Amino acid sequence: MADIRLVNVSKQFGSVRVIENVTMTIGSGEFMVFLGPSGCGKSTLLRMIAGLEEIDGGEIHIGDRRVDALPPSEREIAMVFQNYALYPHMSVRENMSFGLQNIRMPRDEIARRVAAAAKTLELEHLIDRKPGQLSGGQRQRVAIGRAIVRDPKAFLFDEPLSNLDAGLRVRTRIEFAQLHQRMKTTMIFVTHDQIEAMTLADRIVVMNNRKIEQIGTPMEIYNRPASRFVAAFVGSPSMNFLPVQQISDRDGKVLVRLPDNSEIQTNIVSSRVPDDGKVTFGIRPESVKVSATGAISGKADVVERLGERTLAYVRLADNSVLIAEDEGQSNLNVGDQVRLDIDGASAHLFDARDVAYSAA
Amino acid sequence: MSAADIASDVPSKARKRRFNTREVLAALVFVLPFVLVYAVLFIYPTIQMILLSFQKAPLIGAGTWVGFDNYAKLFKDKLFGVAFWNTVYFVALTAVPSTLLALAIAIGINRLKGWVQSLILACFFIPYILPVSVVFRVWGWMFDSQFGILQPLIALVAGGNVPVFRTLPLFMPTVAFITIWWTIGFNILLFIAGLRNISPEIYEAASIDGTSKWRQFARITWPLIWPVTVLVLTIQLIAQFKIFDQVYLFGNGGRSDATMGLVQLIYRSAFQKNNGGYGATVAVVLFLVIVVFSVLQFQLLRARGGDNK
Numbered sequence: 001m002a003d004i005r006l007v008n009v010s011k012q013f014g015s016v017r018v019i020e021n022v023t024m025t026i027g028s029g030e031f032m033v034f035l036g037p038s039g040c041g042k043s044t045l046l047r048m049i050a051g052l053e054e055i056d057g058g059e060i061h062i063g064d065r066r067v068d069a070l071p072p073s074e075r076e077i078a079m080v081f082q083n084y085a086l087y088p089h090m091s092v093r094e095n096m097s098f099g100l101q102n103i104r105m106p107r108d109e110i111a112r113r114v115a116a117a118a119k120t121l122e123l124e125h126l127i128d129r130k131p132g133q134l135s136g137g138q139r140q141r142v143a144i145g146r147a148i149v150r151d152p153k154a155f156l157f158d159e160p161l162s163n164l165d166a167g168l169r170v171r172t173r174i175e176f177a178q179l180h181q182r183m184k185t186t187m188i189f190v191t192h193d194q195i196e197a198m199t200l201a202d203r204i205v206v207m208n209n210r211k212i213e214q215i216g217t218p219m220e221i222y223n224r225p226a227s228r229f230v231a232a233f234v235g236s237p238s239m240n241f242l243p244v245q246q247i248s249d250r251d252g253k254v255l256v257r258l259p260d261n262s263e264i265q266t267n268i269v270s271s272r273v274p275d276d277g278k279v280t281f282g283i284r285p286e287s288v289k290v291s292a293t294g295a296i297s298g299k300a301d302v303v304e305r306l307g308e309r310t311l312a313y314v315r316l317a318d319n320s321v322l323i324a325e326d327e328g329q330s331n332l333n334v335g336d337q338v339r340l341d342i343d344g345a346s347a348h349l350f351d352a353r354d355v356a357y358s359a360a
Numbered sequence: 361m362s363a364a365d366i367a368s369d370v371p372s373k374a375r376k377r378r379f380n381t382r383e384v385l386a387a388l389v390f391v392l393p394f395v396l397v398y399a400v401l402f403i404y405p406t407i408q409m410i411l412l413s414f415q416k417a418p419l420i421g422a423g424t425w426v427g428f429d430n431y432a433k434l435f436k437d438k439l440f441g442v443a444f445w446n447t448v449y450f451v452a453l454t455a456v457p458s459t460l461l462a463l464a465i466a467i468g469i470n471r472l473k474g475w476v477q478s479l480i481l482a483c484f485f486i487p488y489i490l491p492v493s494v495v496f497r498v499w500g501w502m503f504d505s506q507f508g509i510l511q512p513l514i515a516l517v518a519g520g521n522v523p524v525f526r527t528l529p530l531f532m533p534t535v536a537f538i539t540i541w542w543t544i545g546f547n548i549l550l551f552i553a554g555l556r557n558i559s560p561e562i563y564e565a566a567s568i569d570g571t572s573k574w575r576q577f578a579r580i581t582w583p584l585i586w587p588v589t590v591l592v593l594t595i596q597l598i599a600q601f602k603i604f605d606q607v608y609l610f611g612n613g614g615r616s617d618a619t620m621g622l623v624q625l626i627y628r629s630a631f632q633k634n635n636g637g638y639g640a641t642v643a644v645v646l647f648l649v650i651v652v653f654s655v656l657q658f659q660l661l662r663a664r665g666g667d668n669k
Contacts, residue, residue: 052564073570085561089583098579099569146565 001185002063002076002153003028004049009058009068011044018044020210021058026154026188027202031180034190035197036207037233043158045207046190050079050156062153073102078147079156083163084139086131086146092118093127096146110149117145120182137168144179154186161196176200194234198222206230228280228354237285237311239348240322244279247349254349256281259318262296264344267359278352283322285311287343290326294339298322303334314338406647412640419636430641439617440642443625446532447646450603450621453536455596462544462592466551467581481552485545492542492605499538500525500610525610531619535606542606543599547592554588555581590661597653601646622646 004026011019019041026032034042047053049060051072060068067075086095093114100110118124121141131139140160147155157176161169177200180187191197197204198218206213206221206229214226225231231239246257249270256264258281273279290312298314301321310330314322324340326332349357413430417423434440469481487495502510505523514522524530558581566576582589604623611619620628622642630639 050568052567072564072568077568079565079568081561081565083559083561085559085565087562087565087580098566098571102570102572102575146569150569 001028004154004186005061007059009048009060010056011048011053012056018210022212024205024212024215026186029184029186031187031189031200031202033197033201033204034188034207035194035204037192040207041210042190042207046156046158046188049188050077051075076153077156078150078152079158080143080147080160082159084143086139086142088131091128091130092123092142095142096149099150113149117148121145136164137172140164140172154188157187157189159190173199194236206233224358225348225356227356228350231282231348231356235284237323239282239284240288242281242320244281247273247275247279260296260316264342264347266347267345268349268357269360273349273357274351276352280350282348282350283342285323286325287346288322288324289341290324290332290338291341292339294341296340296342298338298340300332300334300336300338303332312338314340409640409643412637413644415637417637418634419630423637430637434641439620439625442618443620443622446619447601447603447621449532450536451597451600453533454539454600455593458540458544458547458596459589459593461540462547463551463589466548466555469548470552470555484548487542488545492609495538495542496609526614528618535610539606550588550592551585554585558584587661590657594654594657597657598650601650
C-alpha cells in the first residue's frame, strides 16, 4: 500500500498535448476515480502511472520511490485493462501465475496465491479453462485475479466495467467496492460513467480537455462543482442552465432575475460573483419541483416516468427548457401547463469563464 | 393434439425445410461450376495418373497393364534415389529455415513504424513478384564464376573464384538460398498479418507482468502465431517438394543427373524419354509424400492449435 504523487506531469503525442501540468496526490489506501469524457486524457494519465506511456515532463512517485523512469514491472502496480488483456492461449491458472513465474517466485507460493485469489473471486471451478471459454464477467474476474496475486502497492483499473452488460455492471461495481474494503489498497479507477465514479470513489478527479477540472469527494463534486463542465458532467439528468437577466444583492446574497422576470433568492455570497452581465444560473432537476404554488410557469414538453419520480421537461415563456421533478405517481401529461418551485438555496452561478459559485 | 403428435410433427417439418427444392437447386447452381472444373482438371487426371502408373505406356496413346512393375523398377532405379534425396535435401534446406527466417524478419519489421516499415517490407516482398527466369538471370550473373560480383567475396573464403553452380556440394545450398530470397516476402507478409492480430494490450499486460523479451516471444508471441507458422510451413513444404524451375535452370548444362529433383525426373521420364507410365509412377510417389506431410502438418496444427482456443 502506498500513496501516488504526480508533480507537474505532462505528455504530448507529436505536437498534440494530451496532459498538461497535472499535479495531484492519491492517498495510501484511497479509491481514486479519474472521471471525464472520451479523449480527456484520463486513460493516458493512468497509463503514465503504470509506465505504459512515457512522460515528457514532471515526476511520478509511488510510495517513497520516484518511478517515472522505471519499467512497468518495477513500479509494483497491477493493472486491469478495458478488454481484460488475458493471455488467450493460457488457462485461468496460467494467466494468474504467469507474472509470478516471471519473478521466479517459488512454485508452492504461486499455487497458494492463485488458489487464494481464485477462492476470493469464485473462480475455482474455472481454473483450468481458457479465456475463450469464459463469459465477459468471468474474464473480468480473472483479470482482477491476475492483479490480486501480485500483491501490488496500487491497483490501476482502465474502464474495467465498460464491456459488461448493464446488470452485470452494477453487480461488478459492488464487487469492486467490496474488494477495496477488503484489501484497503490504493486503487485508481478510470471511467466515463459518473455513476461508477460517485458510487466507488473516495475522491474523484474530474478531467476535461487534458486538464484536471476538480478533485474532491463525490458529494463535494456534486454539491460544489468547480466549473460549469463539472456541474454539467456529474449528475443525471444533467444540471439545468438558464441565462440570467440581472443579478442583485439582497442581505449579502445574490438575487437572480431570470428572462421571464421571475426572481430567485440564492444562498451565494454576492461579493464573490462578478456582475458583468454574463452570469448563468444552474440548478439540478431535483431542486426544481412541480408545484401548484410555484413562481415560474411553463408547458410540459416531455414527461418521463421513472417509477420513483417523474421528470418533466418544461418549456418556459422565453423558450428555454427546464428539467423539473415530480412525484412518482404524478398525473402530469405532455402539453400540461405547470408551475415550478425552484429551491434557490441549492442554486449555482457560473461566470463568463465558466467558474462556478455555490452556496457555502 | 397430443404432445406426441407435436413432437413427431417437428422433425417432418424440419426435414421439409432442409430439403427445400429451390434451395437445393440454388446450391447446385453455385457449387456445380467448381465441382465440374475440379472433376475435369483434378479428379480425372489424378485417377488417370494412378492408372497410368500401372502401365507401360508412352506419353500419349494406349499402354499395356504391367501391375506393380513400375513401382518395383522405381526402387531399383538409382536416379530415383538421387532425385528423391535431392528433393528431401532441398526441402530441408528451404522449408524450415525460410519459415524461421520469415518469422524473425516479420518480428523485426513489425517493430518499425510508418513509412520505414512499408519500405523495408516492400524490399523483402519485391523478389516474390519476379518470374523465375529473372531470378535465374540475376543470381546467375551475381555468382558468375568469372565476373560475378559475389566472386571477390567467395574468393576471400575459398582463395579463388568458384563456379558455384558447377560445384556439386554448393549447388543445392545455393539454389536453396536463392529460393528463400525469392519467396520469403510472402511468408513475411503472412507472419506480419498474424503478429498484427495480437492485441497490443496483451503485450502491455506482459510488460506489467515483468516478462523478459525472450519469454515474451516464447510464451506469448510464438504460441499466438503458431497457426500462422504451421500454415507457412505447410505452404513451404508443398511448394518446395515440387521444386523444378530453379534446379532445372541453374543445373542446365551441368551434371543434371546429380542435381535432379523428383519433378525433373517426372519431366525427363514422361516428356524426354516418352515413358508416361514410369513418369506417372514417380508422380504418384511424390503425390503420396506431399499428402503424408500435409496430414502430418495438419495433425501438428491441431495438437498445438487446441491450446490456443
